[in-house]
Amino acid sequence: MSAPTSDDRIPSSGAVVARRGTRRGAEEIRLPTGRQHRPAAEVRLGKENTVSTNDAPAESRRVRLGTWPTPLEPAPRLAVALGLDAADLWVKRDDLTGLGGGGNKVRKLEWTVGAALAEGADTLVTTGSPQSNHARLTAAAAARSGIEAVLVFPGSPGASGSGNLALDGLFGARIVWAGDVDAEGLARVAARTVAHLTEDGRHPALIPFGGSNALGAQGYAECARELTAQLPDVSTVVVAVGSGGTMAGLVAVLGPERVLGVDTEAMADPVSAVAEMATEAGGRVVTPADLTVHGRPGDGYGVLTPAVEDALLLAARTEGLVLDPVYTGRALAGLAAAVEDGTVLRGRPTVFLHTGGLPGLFGHPAAIAYAENALRDGTRGG
Numbered sequence: 001m002s003a004p005t006s007d008d009r010i011p012s013s014g015a016v017v018a019r020r021g022t023r024r025g026a027e028e029i030r031l032p033t034g035r036q037h038r039p040a041a042e043v044r045l046g047k048e049n050t051v052s053t054n055d056a057p058a059e060s061r062r063v064r065l066g067t068w069p070t071p072l073e074p075a076p077r078l079a080v081a082l083g084l085d086a087a088d089l090w091v092k093r094d095d096l097t098g099l100g101g102g103g104n105k106v107r108k109l110e111w112t113v114g115a116a117l118a119e120g121a122d123t124l125v126t127t128g129s130p131q132s133n134h135a136r137l138t139a140a141a142a143a144r145s146g147i148e149a150v151l152v153f154p155g156s157p158g159a160s161g162s163g164n165l166a167l168d169g170l171f172g173a174r175i176v177w178a179g180d181v182d183a184e185g186l187a188r189v190a191a192r193t194v195a196h197l198t199e200d201g202r203h204p205a206l207i208p209f210g211g212s213n214a215l216g217a218q219g220y221a222e223c224a225r226e227l228t229a230q231l232p233d234v235s236t237v238v239v240a241v242g243s244g245g246t247m248a249g250l251v252a253v254l255g256p257e258r259v260l261g262v263d264t265e266a267m268a269d270p271v272s273a274v275a276e277m278a279t280e281a282g283g284r285v286v287t288p289a290d291l292t293v294h295g296r297p298g299d300g301y302g303v304l305t306p307a308v309e310d311a312l313l314l315a316a317r318t319e320g321l322v323l324d325p326v327y328t329g330r331a332l333a334g335l336a337a338a339v340e341d342g343t344v345l346r347g348r349p350t351v352f353l354h355t356g357g358l359p360g361l362f363g364h365p366a367a368i369a370y371a372e373n374a375l376r377d378g379t380r381g382g
């Protein structure tokens with residue numbers, strides 16, 4: 001055993017906190033009262049904040065942010081509505097990960113924020129769309145860790161501050177509006193933001209887009225192990241693919257043949273990204289050809305299609321389960337299509353991974369208009 005025990009790690013976390021407190025003493029005045037009076041040590045220290053299951057150095061730096069394991073629930077009425085047998089379908093409730101309104105990003109952040117804190121970071125910087133669930137949870141993770149968050153979004157202020165953006169504000173994040181930029185332009189503004197913070201004497205850590213790299217994907221390797229303990233004979237896990245770290249982590253442990261990804265068009269080439277991260281996270285080669293990623297290219301990121309509308313109603317009315325219009329609604333629409341085309345078969349245990357996203361529903365005007373119409377009409381939205 002070369003890795004330190006969780007007790008060994010306490011002094012090193014404490015040292016980080018102490019250094020920060022000294023260096024930034026004058027700045028404390030600007031912090032909200034709640035944060036000012038909360039001793040950072042209380043947040044960071046304690047065995048439950050550091051999880052250790054193996055000797056890997058990355059594992060030893062992981063911080064506890066969420067509530068584990070998440071529930072695995074049967075979904076018999078949804079199963080039958082999709083054309084499966086009632087006992088075939090399960091929902092893995094990663095919308096219930098605890099921190100900051102929950103969602104899949106919490107598992108990835110335990111690893112990336114853990115690494116950032118171990119390196120002495122006092123500010124987390126990340127990018128995404130203004131309705132990014134990842135950005136919202138990065139802000140929550142920063143708050144819980146007693147450090148700051150800077151979120152770099154395309155566009156300009158003044159647009160609606162609903163949904164995830166409202167929560168970003170509550171968590172105390174600072175938003176940098178990058179203007180009219182593409183993905184590369186956004187990354188450049190984020191790099192510039194990191195440079196400015198460094199010049200100001202801060203210690204920023206850049207958390208990747210969507211929290212996805214091989215390190216963040218370890219959170220979903222862990223989820224896959226949790227899931228196989230709950231349902232050893234799981235045949236297929238259906239998951240929305242955005243930045244790809246979630247699918248990559250699942251593939252690293254379950255193998256590509258047991259994971260069905262549904263593309264949400266958040267990125268140009270998600271399949272290559274997933275293959276690369278799955279290879280690095282799992283230590284065995286996964287090629288793009290090994291992966292199954294469905295979806296309807298050209299629908300557009302975040303566009304509320306009729307198939308997604310149907311999926312939102314179906315989950316809500318069969319199981320009381322709320323999906324979001326950007327990711328999980330797409331994923332369920334993808335599962336429905338996969339049952340129709342025979343990719344997902346009756347009589348096999350299938351898991352729908354609920355990755356969260358509820359705040360995004362309230363930041364999506366078309367989805368809200370659709371839900372309001374459903375209320376008026378009773379049977380059907382739109």
Ligand SMILES: *Cc1c(COP(=O)(O)O)cnc(C)c1O
Pocket residue numbers: 103104105133134210212240241242243244245246247324327328355356357358
């Ligand atoms: C980000 C996100 C996804 C996709 O996860 P990736 O790891 O980025 O592929 C799925 N569902 C929700 C709700 C998300 O916020």
